[in-house]
Amino acid sequence: KAGVTQTPRYLIKTRGQQVTLSCSPISGHRSVSWYQQTPGQGLQFLFEYFSETQRNKGNFPGRFSGRQFSNSRSEMNVSTLELGDSALYLCASSLRQGSGTEAFFGQGTRLTVV
Amino acid sequence: AQRVTQPEKLLSVFKGAPVELKCNYSYSGSPELFWYVQYSRQRLQLLLRHISRESIKGFTADLNKGETSFHLKKPFAQEEDSAMYYCALSGRGQAGTALIFGKGTTLSVSS
8 A cells, every 4th residue: 555645755945935745644544743854853743633633742833833634634834934944854644543553654855944 | 851862873783793772761651662764765664662572674672661771682783784773752651653763873784
């Protein structure tokens, strides 16, 4: 079956702009999580959605937001982009919620803010 | 504070040598521990989790609650083991699947 699909793969944006990233989970998976990966901070949890509701949120400013649709697809939005937002953004889907559930990762979207 | 520490950024070994990738954690409750791996040009994927007590690709990891460690071991390294390895935890019983990752260790196996 198809894996987690993230679009676009690469993005270049200017400081102050906003951006929307998309994630299509594995068919049947209802939980979608987002992570930011940078060389300095590593992989950091952004937020998690399950059944269209945000269930968990990491320690990121309100400029970072997301949503999940009824088909479990998810989008994350970053407004008023800063240079420090340049990162690889990873989406992961899981069959269900709960600790111990395996997360399946997408290839990521590489965002560069100039 | 919840934290996962992988003290080595890079571990270089020869083929056939034993491998131990270190992982220490700090968590106030009961954690679920995982090892994720990323091979070159592939996506991040689960290698093993402590609750399964499995051996995957010859790798094992034992949760030591006294030392708050979850080191990944393999008795004889292979070149195809070269990859980036991440230790991660989530809180047992937590509602979500949010993972706290260490910063990763690059394993390089040469012949």
